[in-house]
Amino acid sequence: MAHRSGPDDPDNVVALSRFRAQLSRGSRARRTDDLFAAGDPDKAIKALPPDEFFYVISELGFPDALEVLAHGTADQVQVALDFAVWDRDQISLERTDEWLGALVEAEPDTVARWVKGLDIELLALLLRKRARIYDLSLEEPPDEAEGMLWPTPDRLFVVELLGDDEQSRVTGRLLECLYRSDQNYVRRVLVGARAELDAELEELAYRWRSGRMADLGFIDFYEALEVYQELDPAVVRLGDEPAPPVRPRGETETETATDSLRLPRALAARLRGKAPFARGMAGVSNPDELAELHFALVALSNHVLSADRVIPGDEQAVTAVLERLAATLDLAVEFLGRGSEELVVKAVRNVPLTQLFRVGVSLVGKLRRLGVALQKETPFAKLPRAFHLFELEDTEVLTAVTRLRPMFPRRLETPPASGERPFAQLADVALVTAALERAGAVVALLHGLGVRPEPIADLDDPALVDAGVLARTILVARLSGDPAGPLRPLTTAVVEKFKKRFKDREQARAAVREVLPTAPGSAAEAVADRWSDSLVPLEPVLMAKSGRRR
Numbered sequence: 001m002a003h004r005s006g007p008d009d010p011d012n013v014v015a016l017s018r019f020r021a022q023l024s025r026g027s028r029a030r031r032t033d034d035l036f037a038a039g040d041p042d043k044a045i046k047a048l049p050p051d052e053f054f055y056v057i058s059e060l061g062f063p064d065a066l067e068v069l070a071h072g073t074a075d076q077v078q079v080a081l082d083f084a085v086w087d088r089d090q091i092s093l094e095r096t097d098e099w100l101g102a103l104v105e106a107e108p109d110t111v112a113r114w115v116k117g118l119d120i121e122l123l124a125l126l127l128r129k130r131a132r133i134y135d136l137s138l139e140e141p142p143d144e145a146e147g148m149l150w151p152t153p154d155r156l157f158v159v160e161l162l163g164d165d166e167q168s169r170v171t172g173r174l175l176e177c178l179y180r181s182d183q184n185y186v187r188r189v190l191v192g193a194r195a196e197l198d199a200e201l202e203e204l205a206y207r208w209r210s211g212r213m214a215d216l217g218f219i220d221f222y223e224a225l226e227v228y229q230e231l232d233p234a235v236v237r238l239g240d241e242p243a244p245p246v247r248p249r250g251e252t253e254t255e256t257a258t259d260s261l262r263l264p265r266a267l268a269a270r271l272r273g274k275a276p277f278a279r280g281m282a283g284v285s286n287p288d289e290l291a292e293l294h295f296a297l298v299a300l301s302n303h304v305l306s307a308d309r310v311i312p313g314d315e316q317a318v319t320a321v322l323e324r325l326a327a328t329l330d331l332a333v334e335f336l337g338r339g340s341e342e343l344v345v346k347a348v349r350n351v352p353l354t355q356l357f358r359v360g361v362s363l364v365g366k367l368r369r370l371g372v373a374l375q376k377e378t379p380f381a382k383l384p385r386a387f388h389l390f391e392l393e394d395t396e397v398l399t400a401v402t403r404l405r406p407m408f409p410r411r412l413e414t415p416p417a418s419g420e421r422p423f424a425q426l427a428d429v430a431l432v433t434a435a436l437e438r439a440g441a442v443v444a445l446l447h448g449l450g451v452r453p454e455p456i457a458d459l460d461d462p463a464l465v466d467a468g469v470l471a472r473t474i475l476v477a478r479l480s481g482d483p484a485g486p487l488r489p490l491t492t493a494v495v496e497k498f499k500k501r502f503k504d505r506e507q508a509r510a511a512v513r514e515v516l517p518t519a520p521g522s523a524a525e526a527v528a529d530r531w532s533d534s535l536v537p538l539e540p541v542l543m544a545k546s547g548r549r550r
Helices: 010-028 032-037 041-046 050-060 074-084 093-103 108-116 120-130 165-181 183-195 198-215 221-228 254-260 276-282 287-307 315-337 341-350 353-376 392-401 426-448 453-457 467-479 492-501 505-515 523-533
Strands: 131-135 148-151 157-161
Touching (some): 032 050, 050 074, 074 108, 093 108, 120 183, 120 198, 157 183, 221 287, 276 315, 276 341, 287 353, 315 341, 353 426, 392 426, 426 467, 426 523, 467 492, 467 505, 467 523, 505 523
């Protein structure tokens, strides 16, 4: 490009308008009213890519989605079932009941067309799980059957419909539709279903399903984990050329490629905002490059969902994972952009999206490793698992940051809030880094005060003790004139003596600073001040008689 325009460049109005229009189109594509407002709704629905068709159905939910489902093609229904009825490598009977119950509400010819488009192994497996099949040329059905007996119209089989009344009705309706459409086909299915084993059918059906899912970007779990492989963010360089294309060869028409590659709904709204990645995409003016970015973003999204083993039909989980993906990209773009809008655009345009995502993953991964070390590699790690060394605020930070996919604890926001959210900016990394430094200072200060794990393990109920209790216990003893020594429960006399002497927080802070010399502004000073403030009024300490807190 001779001229590299940014989002605020007046010459970029057309490109930016096209970008926003595409985002808007992506967010509207799943709205049923838009589909039925088209000149030919049947054609509009049939034109949806199979995965998009599933998302339309999923977002509407049954029975509202029946009107859309009725227009679906066999390929669309097959992929929808690929998304909906599998739980990892096994069929989910609960989800199967929901979808089969919806499918059989269509016209018999439509039901038969859909079902004949399914993998025959999947159809046979579903029948085996919902019925017992008796070939009358070989055997008779039992006199006292568990389920309702349904003789086939050709009088060659009797099918015992299993499950409750609704499940039996659905299975029977399915077979009726198939018999009305193609008796030879359904006979072959019934013969095959009797002859095969559930495990073999499920393995074959899953193999076919995996191939289709891979075509949509939902690759093998272990292969997908590569998106979480950390790298050194400092070695990532912003080149001068666009990232290598990932679109299959042959997709050269920008509009066709863009229309067929839907941005995930969870990302579309975020990309209309002012976050770093959105600003970077908005600054890409070349239509072909923008289409390539769309393709790469969809592919990355599906890889991350695969790596997190998220079922595509679980909309809540999909949304959560893709929000974290978007936040991770924002974090990486901010890091590489270094405060320059030109570099922000360059990061999005020229760094492969998978590598960009890995930059964000790596920035957060360093925090996770530090958090795990604080939990498992300190002198107190040998204590019983019931004992939680860290105080509540440190525990919340460590819990959030040591998850498999680390999260930002909202306690560190201003003002503090409850819960967690994805890391989205470098300021989040800085806040958690400082919090982890304070947690590390807790360990160092306790150890410096003479606290050792062995006496703690001997307490009556160590689960009720944390670093604050231990620190206050030993500080009260020191400030009351007891000689320095190992941790010992306090007597009532020592506690009363301390309370009479220290009635002001600033007085307590000054005394604690003499006992715990710390560098001004350090994490250790922050911890020392926290403990000082809990001395007046005095919060729980270890008392002598029971070894419990008072």
